[in-house]
Amino acid sequence: MERPRVGELAPPDRLLMGPGPSEVHPRVLRAMSTPLVGHLDPSFIDVMDDVQDLLRYAFQTENQWTIPVSGTGSASMEAAIGNLTEPGDTVLVPGNGYFGERMAAMVTRAGGDPVFVEAPWGEPLDPVAVEDAFTEYRPDLFAFVHAETSTGAKQPNVPELTAIAHDHDALVIADTVTSLGGVELRVDEWGIDVAYAGPQKCLSCPPGASPLTLNDRAMAKICTRDTPVRSWYLDLSLLQEYWGDERAYHHTAPITNVYALREALRLVAEEGIENRWERHRRMAGALKAGVEAMGLELNPEDDWWLPSLNAVRLPEGVDDDAVIAFLLEEYGIEVAGGLGDLAGDVLRIGCMGHSARPGNVLTLVAALGDALEAQNAAVETSAGLDATRTLLGR
């Protein structure tokens, strides 16, 4: 068999302003090139401890079971849903975006029955609808999406939702993939039992090891299951032997990704989590002001605007694929189109982690203006740039 001839790794230089991955900080890239120690090396135990402490801070939780799952965000999602769902369980999931549908698929795979709280795509769940769904379905679990990457909608009033669930003796799982490290999130204070995330959004870390936190009540449900979890790889009752006191071998951890996550989380701690939320709000606020002054609208209302992911409605007649291609080809900027009910109608512009910086925001607004003008859309690019610069304080 002939040897394949493959040239040097030479990816183009992109500015990542899409739904993730975001730009990775140079310190995190450097951490990724650190020579490895073994996953059972005594020194790696210290690294694991550090990562757990730093993750607790990012999640604002005291939960002992706070770990990186060995996979990308969908792996931490399936770890949460697959471990908490027992065959026959009814699980209430949100009907207002792409990731609620994925939750439902995972519930089914785990042998549970998904039921939906209905809400239009791009809007948050209404607590009244959640209460009604609890009365109607009596679910064992309630999963919601704190920050919907597919629609740019943030779920407000989280404590109200968790209170409803707890009044009905259900556990709560929160998808915080696009909020962790960028948007206010208080796992303990808000009564969230289980939260999972991806590292490549507001933490600006390459994907491969994904944050997950569970409180004791959630771990108790897992450890008293009648049937084993359907994935051996993601079985938290086995994983706790590696991440807990025993440090017993379960599977090989993605060592380098854990190094990178540690560095990305150190940057979070150095900045301070509240400062980081405020930076995202300020940078995305300047971006939002810019596109609005340009004459565009954001899809979500201000009450549920998600700073880390801005769903911008395209003017009538503008082809989203053409705009996306223009930004990529002319400026090397990655943004994405809409999904599901919003396909073709919006651009999804991220403002996450290390991407959420003044220069990137200005570049994005200017380049977006160019891309829309190239499509003959009537936009006020200069007005947009002025508004952005004003909010950036320049």
Place this chain on the structure above:
Amino acid sequence: MERPRVGELAPPDRLLMGPGPSEVHPRVLRAMSTPLVGHLDPSFIDVMDDVQDLLRYAFQTENQWTIPVSGTGSASMEAAIGNLTEPGDTVLVPGNGYFGERMAAMVTRAGGDPVFVEAPWGEPLDPVAVEDAFTEYRPDLFAFVHAETSTGAKQPNVPELTAIAHDHDALVIADTVTSLGGVELRVDEWGIDVAYAGPQKCLSCPPGASPLTLNDRAMAKICTRDTPVRSWYLDLSLLQEYWGDERAYHHTAPITNVYALREALRLVAEEGIENRWERHRRMAGALKAGVEAMGLELNPEDDWWLPSLNAVRLPEGVDDDAVIAFLLEEYGIEVAGGLGDLAGDVLRIGCMGHSARPGNVLTLVAALGDALEAQNAAVETSAGLDATRTLLGR
């Protein structure tokens, strides 16, 4: 909540001569620090194509479905077993090592019934016993371990085993975690239907994206299942939309790990797969000659000696933990102890990928002699070093 105070990432400098991870080549470390593009970027599609081509070469297969799974070796293992096992399927697994037991656990999670071909720990499967097990259990699948990391035993006569399975209309899954890229493996020629591996063994790549290959017959079984695969994350019928022609979003790929795997596999192609197998045989042969001349024995017989993982029997009365700790503390060398039936009796010394170099082999033999002498074992370290040097041709 207080910010955790966590210092700079500063792991000790180790020489990795255990059961994995192995030493990572500087070019692969450098690939890991490459800034990211998005997982749906047109340029990443080319990277995916390259990785698939290079993986086919390493596996010696023409299989279209040859991909890295987004997780560590146990994820590719569960992808293979979980996708091929349908509820009610009988799966024949090996009883001669640790990883056969893991296979059985995964079969159970998938709803199948594991049955065992018995063989002592540390010995290969006997084709007669496999034939008998087929007659007795009529399994739908047969999984075996080509290179048992827990015992250092290589399974010889693979084509004989696959022929038995095919005569009984069963598909064959091979665990090649510790052979891919280091020990002769010919997926197509040997009639293996599905093979999976980890990247952190003979490919010397950080763990996080793990090789998997399936032929059309295996994919046909997956695509005609009566019930969905029990893991959404690892469902190959969904993953094929991302890795196949559609390139549709399934989950975020671990982009950086894919970059690293590409570079590690480029190094395999540059060296030539047969040359690489020969290098492993020669380096591990020098290591084996050294420990034997020192007065020690390898656990496996020569017929099933596994160059990439050398299980060395410890002299009577020597404490394995003390030897392992001495090597780590005095020399910064990682080796491992035995598992299961071999716990306490052997050291497991890897000779994999970038670790399989003359200087490392000499260092290991010398340091092992010191460690055993520190335990008052009667070993001929000088004779061992002479034998090693002779076989290294120095």
